[in-house]
Amino acid sequence: MEGVKKIEMQERETLEIVLKEILEEQQKVNKINLDQATAIGGLIIKVNSFNEKLENLKIIAPPVSTKPFEETLKKVIAEMQLTADSQPKMVTRKFQILLFPEQDAKLFYKIVFGRWLLWLTIMLFITNLYKFSINWSNNQKEIKLQNLETDRIKKRGITCIFRKAKTLNG
Secondary structure (H helix, E strand, O other): OHHHHHHHHHHHHHHHHHHHHHHHHHHHHHHHHHHHHHHHHHHHHHHHHHHHHHHHOOOOOOOOOOHHHHHHHHHHHHHHHHHHHHOOOOOOOOOOOOOOOOOOHHHHHHHHHHHHHHHHHHHHHHHHHHHHHHHHHHHHHHHHHHHHHHHHHHHHHHHHHHHHHHHHHO
């Protein structure tokens, strides 16, 4: 039994040592927590005072004058325009034969069907009238020539008849 008591004593001693160490660690942790709490409280006070100062702070900005910037910008734009105008420009020559216009197709068709078609019909009528008048003139000439020919034949026939009558009467 003595051996058992000895073992129990040793266990108690080790248990006491372990509990003392845990107690010391717990006290250290509590002290650290208290230090942190005081530090956080100090920081909270500083932040609150900073926020109050920030709320009370009024920033008055002087009015901004943009005239110098506008003037320099105008000068730069004028210089850019001068350089762009002074540079040689690419000239592209374009030769096209278009059957239909690229733009204003409505106007084109109005001109074509409104004016050109009218003039084409008038020109066609005039050319046909000219051909008809030439044909009519040629026909009239032939009629006159045939009339002259028949008149000449008739005159010969009449003169022949008179000659025969004279010779018979004669």
